[in-house]
Amino acid sequence: MQPLANITPLKPAGAIEVRNVGQIFRTTTQDVVALEDVSLDVKPGRFVVLVGPSGCGKSTLLMMMAGLRQQTSGTITISGAPIPEPDPHRVGVVFQEASLFPWLTAEENVEFPLALRRTPKDERRAKAQDALKLVGLDGFGKRHPHELSGGMKQRVSIARGMVQDPPVLLMDEPFAALDEQTRMTMGDELLRIWAATGKTVVFVTHSLTEAVYLADEVIVMSPRPGRIVDHLQVSLPRPRTYEMLSGDAFGRMRDRIWQHIRKSA
Amino acid sequence: MTAATLRTSIVVGLIALWEILPRAGLIPELFLPSLSSTLSAGWSEAAEYGHALAVTLYEVAISMAFACGGGILLGAVVGSLPRPRVLIMPMVSSLYAVPLVILYPVFTVWLGIGSESKIAFASIYGFLPTMLATAAGIQTIDPQLLLAARSMGATLSQRLVRVIIPAAIPTVLSGLRVGGALVIVGVVVSEMLISSAGIGYLISRYRTILDSPHVFAGVLLVLAMAVAFNAGIKWIERKAAIWQTGSRAGQRAADELTAGAMQPAT
Numbered sequence: 001m002q003p004l005a006n007i008t009p010l011k012p013a014g015a016i017e018v019r020n021v022g023q024i025f026r027t028t029t030q031d032v033v034a035l036e037d038v039s040l041d042v043k044p045g046r047f048v049v050l051v052g053p054s055g056c057g058k059s060t061l062l063m064m065m066a067g068l069r070q071q072t073s074g075t076i077t078i079s080g081a082p083i084p085e086p087d088p089h090r091v092g093v094v095f096q097e098a099s100l101f102p103w104l105t106a107e108e109n110v111e112f113p114l115a116l117r118r119t120p121k122d123e124r125r126a127k128a129q130d131a132l133k134l135v136g137l138d139g140f141g142k143r144h145p146h147e148l149s150g151g152m153k154q155r156v157s158i159a160r161g162m163v164q165d166p167p168v169l170l171m172d173e174p175f176a177a178l179d180e181q182t183r184m185t186m187g188d189e190l191l192r193i194w195a196a197t198g199k200t201v202v203f204v205t206h207s208l209t210e211a212v213y214l215a216d217e218v219i220v221m222s223p224r225p226g227r228i229v230d231h232l233q234v235s236l237p238r239p240r241t242y243e244m245l246s247g248d249a250f251g252r253m254r255d256r257i258w259q260h261i262r263k264s265a
Numbered sequence: 266m267t268a269a270t271l272r273t274s275i276v277v278g279l280i281a282l283w284e285i286l287p288r289a290g291l292i293p294e295l296f297l298p299s300l301s302s303t304l305s306a307g308w309s310e311a312a313e314y315g316h317a318l319a320v321t322l323y324e325v326a327i328s329m330a331f332a333c334g335g336g337i338l339l340g341a342v343v344g345s346l347p348r349p350r351v352l353i354m355p356m357v358s359s360l361y362a363v364p365l366v367i368l369y370p371v372f373t374v375w376l377g378i379g380s381e382s383k384i385a386f387a388s389i390y391g392f393l394p395t396m397l398a399t400a401a402g403i404q405t406i407d408p409q410l411l412l413a414a415r416s417m418g419a420t421l422s423q424r425l426v427r428v429i430i431p432a433a434i435p436t437v438l439s440g441l442r443v444g445g446a447l448v449i450v451g452v453v454v455s456e457m458l459i460s461s462a463g464i465g466y467l468i469s470r471y472r473t474i475l476d477s478p479h480v481f482a483g484v485l486l487v488l489a490m491a492v493a494f495n496a497g498i499k500w501i502e503r504k505a506a507i508w509q510t511g512s513r514a515g516q517r518a519a520d521e522l523t524a525g526a527m528q529p530a531t
Binding site for chain 2: 103112
């Protein structure tokens with residue numbers, strides 16, 4: 001665990017506004033209300049975690065913030081403007097580890113969004129190097145994903161999401177496929193990167209422990225239809241430490257989230 | 266002894282047996298002429314074999330272009346669009362099980378006994394597995410990869426060129442391996458059945474006059490063609506598929522990480 005207190009954010013980060021958002025999936029037989037009247041404000045530089053049981057629409061909400069899906073009703077703005085399509089300058093997205101391109105090296109994976117915009121080779125290399133260094137993978141750029149461990153692949157994914165330095169980072173269950181031990185390490189790594197860059201992070205997870213450990217704020221969602229049922233401020237000091245996991249404050253927050261989820265599941 | 270040297274020695278041993286058994290009189294020359302008499306028979310008619318090889322290679326090349334080009338193109342369409350997939354895939358799959366060689370006499374009626382009928386037959390023969398493999402390759406691309414590309418702002422054509430094609434290459438190559446081999450089979454078999462030129466024709470003509478050394482010389486040429494094709498595909502596979510999953514390499518990297526070979530930058 002790195003000391004975090006003396007690191008100041010490098011850039012002002014984006015604000016996210018979600019206003020009365022609804023999402024209806026139309027199938028041939030029936031309409032499914034995936035999200036209903038969801039409103040949410042994320043201040044710049046905050047670390048917000050979305051939790052809830054399967055089908056509560058947390059991933060759908062994230063996809064809409066990323067411009068990968070359009071809401072049926074309501075508005076979403078990122079840094080003050082709507083997001084009708086993906087915009088990697090404003091929003092970086094990190095998926096589960098399987099989303100790296102296996103035929104590219106780590107470096108080329110990180111360069112991918114830059115290559116799409118025909119950024120000159122030198123500039124691409126330099127930015128990819130910086131991003132890989134930020135996630136602690138200096139010197140591993142020439143490897144292909146199958147030559148990297150699960151945790152390292154996830155670091156590459158994070159580097160790829162951040163290579164264009166967007167103020168907002170959206171993470172869709174990024175550590176779900178990792179083992180417990182790697183998951184804890186990656187959580188600490190993510191907090192270090194977050195503190196070093198000052199980005200707004202919205203993080204989707206199933207894990208209550210992970211939610212409380214990482215977050216400034218936890219948004220609890222319930223399914224059928226997907227809506228927000230609770231919004232917790234996590235008052236634990238930073239840097240977060242492993243010892244906090246067994247503390248009373250931590251346990252109370254995790255219990256409160258669990259009560260909501262148990263009711264709705 | 267490693268597997269590779271063992272393999273080599275088996276091949277060398279078989280070649281030696283091919284020479285020794287007929288010479289010792291253990292196998293009649295009619296059934297298996299010795300390697301040396303096969304080679305000298307081929308050499309004495311080098312011009313005839315050269316011409317036949319040129320005809321066969323020409324037919325194989327054109328059929329290969331039709332089979333692979335058409336197979337990849339149609340496979341890509343069928344693999345990426347659900348409607349034609351539902352329509353076409355079951356038909357193609359059942360067609361694949363039919364011994365298409367029964368159609369060859371019909372092809373000669375339509376196209377004559379020249380190269381055209383061989384090309385038509387071999388193209389269709391090699392087309393089916395190529396198309397099926399391409400369709401499967403495109404269909405099985407991880408949707409996460411496409412979603413990730415989209416999140417980075419990739420347009421449809423960028424997704425095609427930078428994600429769909431490279432992701433489909435390994436499956437397409439395995440289809441090409443089968444399809445290309447079937448093209449060679451198709452050309453040679455059709456030459457053996459009804460024709461007036463090509464290696465298959467030579468083999469079947471010499472067989473009717475019981476000239477075994479010349480038959481085996483033709484067989485050797487077909488064998489060489491198949492081996493060369495296989496080597497070519499292997500070379501492409503090595504070039505293209507460096508990402509074949511190896512979890513051991515990932516474990517090695519993880520060990521380096523924990524061993525402190527790499528410290529997170531602060």
